[in-house]
Amino acid sequence: MKRYDAIIIGAGHNGLTNAAYLAKAGLDVLVVEKNDYIGGAAVSRELHEGWTYSNCSYVCSLMRQAIHRDLDLSRHGLILVPYLGSVNYDDVGNTLIAYNSEEAAYLELKRHSKHDADSMFRFQADLTRYARLIRKTLLRTPPDPTSFRRRDIHELLFLAKQFWSLGEKEIYEYVRFFTLSAVDFLEDYFENELIKQSKASSGIIGTALGVYSPGSSYILLHHVMGDVDGSIGAWGLARGGMGAISKAIASAFQSFGGEIRTNAGVEQILVEGNKVVGVALENGDEIRARVVVSNLDAKRTFTQIMDEKDLPPGIYDKAKNFKIRGSSGKVNIALSALPKFSNVPDNAYVNRGGLELTGSLETMERAYDCWKRGRFSDDPYVEGVIPSAWDPTVAPPGKHWMSNFIQYCPAELADGPWTEEKRNLFGQTVVDKIARYCPGFKDLIVHMEVRTPHEIEEEIGLTEGNIFQGELTIDQLFFNRPFPGYAQYRMPLKHMYMCGSSTHPGGGVSSACGANAAREILIDLKRPNSVPVDDFYDE
Amino acid sequence: MSDYDFSSERPKPSHFQQRQDELNIHDAWSSWNGYKFAEYFYDVEFEYFCVRNTCGTYDICPMQKYHITGADAEKMLDRMVTRDVTKIRTNRASYVVWCNDEGRLIDDGTIFKLGDDHFILNCGSPCSAWLDKSAFGFHDITIDDKTDDVAAMALQGPTSCAVLKSMGLENIESAKPFSINFFDFQNARLMVSRTGFTGDLGYELWIDHNLAIPLWDAVYKAGHDLGIHPYGDQATNMLRLEAGFIMPGYEFNEALKTVHFEHDQTPFELNLGWLVDFKKPHFNGRRALFDEKKRGPRYTLTKLDIEGNKPAEGSFLYSNKRCTEEIGYVTSGMWSPAAKANIALAMIETKYLEGEIWSEIYYEKELRQYSKVARCTIKHEPFWSPARTRATPAADF
Ligand SMILES: Cc1cc2nc3c(=O)[nH]c(=O)nc-3n(C[C@H](O)[C@H](O)[C@H](O)COP(=O)(O)OP(=O)(O)OC[C@H]3O[C@@H](n4cnc5c(N)ncnc54)[C@H](O)[C@@H]3O)c2cc1C
Secondary structure (H helix, E strand, O other): OHHHHEEEEEOEEEHHHHHHHHHOOOOEEEOOOOOOOOOOOOEEEEEEEEEEEEEOOOOOOOHHHHHHHHHOOOOOOOEEEEEEEEEEEEEOOEEEEOOHHHHHHHHHHHHHOOHHHHHHHHHHHHHHHHHHHHHHOOOOEEEEEEOOOHHHHHHHHHHHHHHHHHHHHHHHHHHHHOOHHHHHHOOOOOOHHHHHHHHHHHHHHOOOOOOOOOOOOHHHHOOOOEEEEOOOOEEEEEEOOOHHHHHHHHHHHHHHOEEEEEOOOOOEEEEEEEEEEEEEEOOOOEEEEEEEEOOOOHHHHHHOOOOOHHHHHHHHHHHOOOOOOOOOEEEEEEEEEOOOOOOOOOOOOOOEEEEEEEHHHHHHHHHHHHHHOOOOOOOOOEEEEEEHHHHHOOOOOOOOEEEEEOOOOOOOOOOOOOOOHHHHHHHHHHHHHHHHHHHOOHHHEEEEEEEEEHHHHHOOOOOOOOOOOOOOOHHOOOOOOOOOOOOOOOOOOOOOOOOOOOOOOOOOOOOHHHHHHHHHOOOOOOOOOOOOOOOOOOO | OOOOOOOOOOEEOOOOOHHHHHHHOOOEEEOOEEEEOOOOOHHHHHHHHHHHOEEEEOOOOOOOEEEEEOOOHHHHHHHHHHHHHOOOOOEEEEEEEEEOOOOOOOEEEEEEEEEEHHHOOOOOOOOHHHHHOOOOOOOOOOEEEEOOOEEEEEEOOOOHHHHHOOOOOOOOHHHHOOOOEEEEEEEEEEEEEEEOOOOOOEEEEEHHHHHHHHHHHHHHHHHHHHHEEEEHHHHHHHHHHHHOOOEEEEOOOOOOOOOOOOOOEEEOOOOOOOOOOOOOOOOOOHHHHHHOOOOOOOEEEHHHOOOOOOOOOEEEEOOOOOOOOOOEEEEEEEEEEEOOEEEEEEEEEEEHOOOOEEEEEEEEEEOOEEEEEEEEEEOOOOOOOOOHHOOOOOOOO
């Protein structure tokens, strides 16, 4: 029977990136995916004729440009379009509009607070400085701080140098940053509530933390460290939906001779002695390979498709205790027309970018309280985007769809398992909230896809529906991701690797985890590196 | 109120000015051939992306439009430009360049053939004097400058065909690249050519200037749900560079305006040798170009993909990393958002094309000047050239 050089379990965008780089280096690579479609959480599907949703992730900023360029993803059909403008609503419908032009943005801030309008300059400069530092680590393997190998020492020195270039005062600030709450961080700059909440919301996206919880300020940074064509903090849409990213990577992979098998869920990773030798599929097929790479999250990899007895002691417990709490829902809504939101000028540039129903800091905190008690938020934070207002390929002309990301929604409810009825209630809660800011919204609805963490786990296999494949808290970041001692993509058994968002640099559509893992695998297989280094605008 | 009268100094309004004024919300104007002309309307990158993702319109009223008619029209044009004009079929457009006797490029443009004795020459700079000179010796010929009488706009981008379809232009999707088609518009004749300067699917629309605003409104009504937006000079410059098209003032210095010896260019230097047809009878610059072809051009315009992402605008090029031997210069350079590459057009001494090419790039960071040396790779295809640009029938997006 044929033995592959590498098998990648899961055709998420990171699995595909990993596969592409291994194939580019000349290896014989197979990707096996349980679903009949590829992409994992970077996926676009037509669930209602004429409408294509980005079913999970919906906007793009973390994607490593060096990878886009190196794999020539544009030629494979990928185009990332930045979108402009966003509107933040408080509980009673007051708005804060993020205009694209600096002058208009400034005047809008000033309308709310003269102090904050001026303070925004310092805020942006500080945030950019932190973001620049973090960005440099994304396409690099974290060093092992306990090792004395040359590579690790070299990497530690690189980091130290980047760090010291900040200046002494900033270093203290920076370290504090990882433990602060989003609100604590923002208090240093702003006085106006609406301005604070408009920034704080980035600190809770996808995480089981509240705006007042320590650690949420890093999450905020995680959402502004990306860029679109060098504009740090900007977000873009993939033409054709987020699945276009996965499709382009898959196409690049196939152009290097790679093979993808869908409907091919892995039941078990095959282990002989202390070595991984292949996979057994759910249909009973066994496939062998020199290395096996898991695109699944750490918890799933070690507790579901591996046997506890095959693992060295300790790992199983680490995986079991890996923090991977589901906290987000996604409601995709097909609309018969462009919705008209209250209290915004009819300005084509601002009312179709992001719609942020943040309410107030208190509202967001109460939304979190619901989650803690095992309920979905009755007044959730909704981040809406209308991709069809920018992308002509995802809805019929004149028709639209709205992507709504919801915080919070638990994976497990206090009152028993998720049912269809409860899911519909969740969807209704979201629609009701949107309709508060958009009279007539309900009449426009053509179709809806409501996804709680339960659906996200069922379909994509993200444990508990955690969007990042594991919380982005300091204990699970950088050389601690997924577990201390295992941050270099090699897992405790020989020939086994991980390449999903459970590894550094974590969640988001970045391709970085997959590419970093490929670099390590190629070292072990003694192949020349095929993974590019990151290039920066902000060198 | 002052008593001054500046009217003779102000740029004159385009036929579409009324509508463009409403949409140019930052008042970012410059001028082209005396017409008021948008640098951009809302945001350069946004407009650029409209053309790559949905569609955009570009005001080409200031472009020069000469109607050349009469039994000698074809012969005259054939003697003037380097391409074989007799091969152009009726209702087809053709990209052409014309040169002085030394074979140096005067300008480029398009010739539209509307009939055996009816042609239109469209070009960026006024060239009445040169046309008159070129018509010397021909008798049955009339040259009519219609620039001010015609309103014209480019409609470019993947949804451009869908916009025209929804305007009711029947069968427009089957119009081939470089075809010219006619439609009735409010009882007047609307000419639509499948041409453009963006390297994407696109058209140019031409109509009597009295119908400029109705045409604009019809196009914008049809485009409302198809992402239509005007774009200005800056986005055009990005789009044409991705498509690998040359621009006066960047890649070439118009020969008739050139002071310094050989600071103008030849078609061979501009990598436009395919436009020079030695099989046809005599044309302007033929002898010089023939000699140059034999000899090989001193410089060759080259497409470069440059490592890193600092645009190489204004860079010198070298044959080695230490930058000891200069071999050329960058004419246009930018980061391409669609191709995700650091692209440039560059004039490089032909004999160095086989070797390494390094670019010394200058850039500024918070008031401090920096430079870096980056490796360049030659590209033979346009940086942006999706299949939809050439596909017939044209797609809806
Ligand atoms: C609702 C939601 C919204 C998000 N929004 C954004 C956003 O807007 N922007 C952003 O950048 N990020 C966003 N994210 C995060 C981002 O989408 C993910 O972090 C990223 O896509 C994960 O990619 P991955 O390749 O690491 O893993 P995954 O996408 O999880 O891929 C894992 C793959 O493995 C497959 N699989 C699972 N089990 C098996 C098995 N046993 N055998 C074979 N295959 C298996 C799965 O089907 C899947 O294809 C969002 C995530 C979610 C869920």
